Amino acid sequence: MTSPSRFAERVLTLVVRDPEWRDGVLGDLREEHARLVGRVGPGRARRWHQRQALGIAVRYGTHRLLRRRTPPPRWLAVAAQEPDGTWTAGLTRDVRYAWRSVTHRPGLSAVIVITLALALSANSTIFSLMDALVLRPYRFEGVEHLVIVATRAPTQSFLDPQSVSPADFREWQEQSATIERWAAYDWWSANLSGVDIPEQVPGFRVSPGFFTTLGVALPLGRDFHSDEGQPGRHRRAVLGHDLWVRRFGARADIVGTTVRLDGEPYEVVGIAPAGFQTPLGAQVWSPLALDAKGWADRRVNDLTVIGRLADGATLEQAQLELSTLIDRQRQDHPETNANRMAEVQTFTKGMADPGAAGFMIVWQAAAGLLLLIACANIANLLLARGSERAQEYAVRLALGASRHRLFGQTLLEGLILSLLATALSVPLTAAGLGLSRTAIPAPLLRFVPGWEFLSVDLRLMLMTAVLAAAATLVFALIPALQATHAHVADSLRQGARSVTSSRGRRWMRSALATAQVALALALLFGSGLVLSAAHRATNGAMGFDKQDVLVAQLVLPDRNYSDPTTRRQFITKVLDRMQQIPAVTAAGVTSHIPAGFSNHRRQFWPEGQDLRESEALYADYRRVSSGYFTALKIPLLQGRWADDRDQPTTPAVAVVSQRLADDYWPGQDPLGRRFKVAADGEWITVVGIAGNIVHNWFTHRRDHTVYRPVTQEASYDLAFVVKTVGEPSALASDLRQAVAAADPDEPIASLAPLEVLVDERAGGLAFIANALGVVALIALVLSVMGIYSLMAFVTAQRTQEIGVRMALGAGRWQVIRLTTAHALRITVAGSLIGAALSFVIGQMMQSILSGLVASNLWQLAGLVVVLAAAALAAGYLPARRAARIDPINALRET
């Protein structure tokens, strides 16, 4: 094959239009090609030819494009040509014509395209977040067949998947037909030691077959065998991909060797695939091993249960079957199961944070509103444009163009604009996603599955395209309809001596501007609420002082510290060392830090109130030393702190929060009252009342806290807190040493200032609030722009009228009043509608962010003032310009 590339020649032919030039260039290339064939062989010569030809096409093509010789023909010429030609020829002409009218006013088109692109990318960004985090955070093989089976009390409104007892789980596993595979897991904080720096790794105890049930194939090694679920044979571990890379250098021969977890040797049997961190950022998995007694337990319900539906079984069938099974268990074991109901949910829904979806919907709604505002804005601009072109349309209609044709062309213009906007929105969306990715604090990411799927993908593009098409219909239809319903004679006459645009058109444009003001106000109000909620979550009074406090968190392993005495000794040793650090003014310990990610709640039975198990309410349960209150400046309101006086041998005591005392013993002296935290537990006496603290902003108005002394009940979860003089993080190494002195094998899981921990907790909310704020600001700018463009246009159209008025003796202020009155009417109407909308949104927000926001009338009033001022300013500027017109010029100008 010695011929040159036909494809390349065809491309060149397309680019080089002049026939003489084309022959010259093609011939030159063929000549050189023919010479090359002899030297380097036909294949390489052909490739050379192709490369050169395409290179020339690009260079020469751009060159020709940049120096266009003949100006494009005017629209009249096109209109005159219309009747002839085929359907496709007509379409090409229409597209070309529409493109020309888009580029005819580049400024206006740019404004439209940018406006739409901003709104589209806000929508796409949020849709992408929603898709990755809420709709499809898990993408295992066949995740749609996975379910979470949970139990709940009939009164419980939210679902806690961690709610199944081992014995119940065993029975379901044996009896269920709709679910073919089962898995269960429980939390495990694994201490990795035997390496240079010991470390606490987020881990889970999982029933053998966990990975198979989830449909996850391990790239290295195997899933756990079923006999590894027995105590004694359970020391096997699957390592997370990140941990494997980070701590073991991604060595493939790690499988089969042992690592030390909680001080015991575990054989590594497998490595999880990259990105697999289910559940909740897990980095190490080991078999859930229970003895016969453990499997018979119905009281402790802390397993989370996952099932894979059998072929053909539906969620509803599984729900029905499980309900029957649980009904039977309720009758068979009334003492423990009397209050359990079955709840089967899809895996994605069951694993989701119950609050997240609500937030996302608010957010998506905000973005949708923004898109509507943008559409209203663009429709307004196009309408303005339309009345400019009313005369052009009239001429074309008079020359015989069909109304269909004009309608189609106007729509086509809209379509071209939205195509451009879609193209622009892709990089904007990518930037938005990049920003989102950096905006969420890293510790939070562990709790946000699906984060790694956040990207611009085909679904997202499709969704943007669909949105853009919908937007086109909204914003281009109105001008198109108006353009084609014009009366030819009227328009021609109007064009000849334009006075004001037709009444109908002005009404439509005013309505659009009003809608924009209303929507913008509602959006601003809504995002203001979330912003203030986020501000309060980070900066609000929480009942404790987070300044200058350093927190070292760790979990003692069960193996070495199963004896409470050893735990107490460990705590005492560490606290003693910490108190000796010079910059430390107070040191204490707690089982759970306030406003942290984890919580421990127990049922609360006050003495003298005969409660059944189902009726007892929950209270936050803390094990603390008295130094904890001092370090966090939590006030003692009555009685005394629990301290070293209270020993395992002395009566059990507790300090309770003020709200608990007020709610259970209203108007009475709470000191000396007794309560239990388990139906069969011991009586605990209240010795002191502490100030309320906020652990969770969403529930803090109902939350109760019980503090038990570590000297009586030492926990495994420990958070040492020290109040420091000066920068708290400067003491990090001192704290490390203090812990290492008590037990060198014991890793610190997290070492950070309390302030940082509290901010991280509020990070998600702050992120959403900021993103909403951005959306609302764009909306504000768009709607002010909308009013401005409307007023500028209307005023410009009335120039002549204004000239006449001024010639007849109207003063400057009268002219300004005349034109501003219109803007004022729009603003007032828009504000009223917007206020009503805001009220509805306020109610919605309150249900989602209960405890954090209150609908604030002052806030609403303030926003109305700001928006009205902006809108009036936008209306005033063109009015002032109108008032400066010299009447002579105004009258002459037509």
Added chain:
Amino acid sequence: MAPIYLGEFEYAVLLAALHLEQAAYAVPIRELIESRTGRPVARGALYTALDRLEGKGCLRSRMGDPTDERGGKARRYFTVSAAGLKALKATHGALANMTRGLETILEQS
């Protein structure tokens, strides 16, 4: 007539066309520039320059006869026009004026 300014590459193209006299078409022009300056010349750039020079009136072109080695396509020959020659002289003169007195430095090897 307003003076025509030549870019460095356009200058080289015009000089090559002068050298080649009647045989000046794109292929030998490119080869000549490459061999004399020792720098590679992209074909696209050459055609662009030829087009631009023709647009400025520095070059005139005519079509030759179609030949077999070119797959039946004709050559497009270029000749330097009077205006082109004037532009060449102006550019050459300007450069010569600028270099006068620097020969010792510029011609050192």
